[in-house]
Amino acid sequence: MIDRAEQSDFLAKVQEHRNIIRKVGWLYGRNNADREDLEQDILLQLWRSRESFDGRSAFSTWVYRVSLNTAITFRRRQRPSVPLDHEPQTPARQAEEAEFTDELRQLHGAIARLGAIEKALILLWLDERSYAEIADTLGISTKNVSVRLVRIRAKLAHLVGDKEDS
Amino acid sequence: MMNVSRLEQLRAAWRETLSFEGAPIEEAAIEALLKRQSRDVIRQFRVALLMDIALKAVIAVALAVMLWLHRHQPGLTALNTLTLLGTALCIAFERAALNAIPGPELAGGSVRAALEAMFTYYHVRFTRALYLVGVSGPLVFYTGVVHYLWYRYGGLRPFDGIDLAVFVIGLALAYLLSAGAQQAHFRRYLREVEDCLREIARDGAEPDADPAASLRARRLRHSLAWSLVLLVGILLLAWLALR
Numbered sequence: 470m471i472d473r474a475e476q477s478d479f480l481a482k483v484q485e486h487r488n489i490i491r492k493v494g495w496l497y498g499r500n501n502a503d504r505e506d507l508e509q510d511i512l513l514q515l516w517r518s519r520e521s522f523d524g525r526s527a528f529s530t531w532v533y534r535v536s537l538n539t540a541i542t543f544r545r546r547q548r549p550s551v552p553l554d555h556e557p558q559t560p561a562r563q564a565e566e567a568e569f570t571d572e573l574r575q576l577h578g579a580i581a582r583l584g585a586i587e588k589a590l591i592l593l594w595l596d597e598r599s600y601a602e603i604a605d606t607l608g609i610s611t612k613n614v615s616v617r618l619v620r621i622r623a624k625l626a627h628l629v630g631d632k633e634d635s
Numbered sequence: 636m637m638n639v640s641r642l643e644q645l646r647a648a649w650r651e652t653l654s655f656e657g658a659p660i661e662e663a664a665i666e667a668l669l670k671r672q673s674r675d676v677i678r679q680f681r682v683a684l685l686m687d688i689a690l691k692a693v694i695a696v697a698l699a700v701m702l703w704l705h706r707h708q709p710g711l712t713a714l715n716t717l718t719l720l721g722t723a724l725c726i727a728f729e730r731a732a733l734n735a736i737p738g739p740e741l742a743g744g745s746v747r748a749a750l751e752a753m754f755t756y757y758h759v760r761f762t763r764a765l766y767l768v769g770v771s772g773p774l775v776f777y778t779g780v781v782h783y784l785w786y787r788y789g790g791l792r793p794f795d796g797i798d799l800a801v802f803v804i805g806l807a808l809a810y811l812l813s814a815g816a817q818q819a820h821f822r823r824y825l826r827e828v829e830d831c832l833r834e835i836a837r838d839g840a841e842p843d844a845d846p847a848a849s850l851r852a853r854r855l856r857h858s859l860a861w862s863l864v865l866l867v868g869i870l871l872l873a874w875l876a877l878r
Contacts, residue, residue, distance in 0.1 A: 480665055488655040495655070506674065512665065513673050514742050521743030535742045541831055542749040543675035543742070545824045572648040585827075586834040589746060595649045608747025609835065626642045 479519055483512070486532045490515075492596070496580055496588050497540040507540060514539045526605065533593065533606050541585045579628035587621050594618055676753075676824050677736055680761060683817065684733045687768045688726055694771065695722045697778040704785055711781075711791065714872065721868075722774060725767045732764035747835050754828050757821070758857075765821070766861045769814025776809040803869055810865065 483490075490511045498504025515535050522531045580588055586607070593603040600618075604611045672678060698719040705711040737756055741749050780802070784791050794802065 476665070476669070477662070480660060480662060484659055487660060491655045509668055509671070510673055510675060512660070512668055513671065514675070514739065516665075516669055517673075518739040518742040521740035531743055534745065537746050538742045538744075538749045539675065541746055542753055542828070543677060545676055545679075545827070570648055570652070572645050573652055576645040576649060584834045585831050586746070595646055597650075606745060607835065608745030622642060626640065629641050629645060 489532045493536040493540050511536045511539045537589050684729050688729050690771050691726050694774045729764050732760045735760045750832050765817045768817050772809035772813025773806040
């Protein structure tokens with residue numbers, strides 16, 4: 470039996486951070502159907518593991534952890550069955566994706582070539598999380614975060630044709 | 636004019652994208668969602684074990700019936716008693732593996748901790764449990780054949796060499812198909828976890844650059860040990876049936 474008050478409270482908190490869920494879905498989903506599945510799985514996982522949030526870190530950090538763990542650790546990755554450019558989209562998705570600029574699409578194309586952990590690092594960097602928070606979310610040292618980000622940014626810069634950084 | 640790199644421009648575009656906010660999540664939608672079954676691998680582990688425990692429970696009933704039907708044949712009584720005990724032990728072990736599946740709280744920890752926990756669970760508990768899940772194949776074959784012979788011919792005549800060879804090959808094939816299918820089903824997921832663990836350990840100061848290596852060696856030892864147990868089991872079965 471779902472406790473209504475607890476559910477409403479949980480929803481209100483998650484609403485504030487739903488952009489994290491969308492971003493993880495956007496970066497790790499192979500196509501639109503997979504993205505929607507992943508976002509729903511993340512939401513479900515957030516609900517199920519709500520008791521693991523102990524308040525020692527920010528709620529947003531916890532949402533990142535659960536979202537990334539759902540995408541990286543608990544999911545068997547599917548091979549895309551429909552090519553990305555030819556898949557059917559719901560009207561709501563079409564409206565949302567119409568707002569994505571060419572720049573964002575270029576960024577997505579470059580990030581898609583990174584490994585699962587590299588994607589997580591770059592997502593947290595794009596969202597301007599601190600090195601300490603990135604380290605805490607991924608379970609590596611802050612020094613390691615710094616070294617890796619230099620390399621991944623150089624790789625990404627090369628992929629987006631940024632001559633200066635590459 | 637400020638020199639802004641392309642990557643920084645893209646990062647700014649990322650920050651300004653409002654689409655990531657999306658539409659608010661509706662209460663009715665989330666209620667339906669929370670009742671939905673997740674498709675994550677933890678649930679797949681659970682379903683695989685639960686289905687097999689249910690199958691083995693049915694096999695145990697069939698074995699108990701066989702025990703009663705062949706109660707006047709000491710050789711078969713001993714064999715059926717052993718098989719029934721073995722089935723009960725398999726169920727107990729699989730139940731323990733089911734209870735040891737990492738809980739949802741794992742998702743709230745770091746990505747590295749979650750990957751390591753899943754990898755360790757897979758190697759230490761789940762792989763062993765899958766060997767036992769594979770035993771269901773020969774158990775179904777054995778109970779099926781003995782029941783069929785009982786209802787068709789009213790009992791079992793002593794096995795000759797060819798009978799025994801066919802029977803043992805049937806058991807071995809049933810095991811290989813059953814265990815092989817289960818192992819193959821989860822092997823790709825394991826490779827993905829291994830890749831992520833390697834990726835997370837790369838470039839780091841951590842001394843163990845490949846945390847999966849020691850567990851892979853352990854998996855090989857387990858495979859050899861279980862193969863030996865299976866061989867001894869088949870030989871024992873053959874000896875009991877030949878008597």
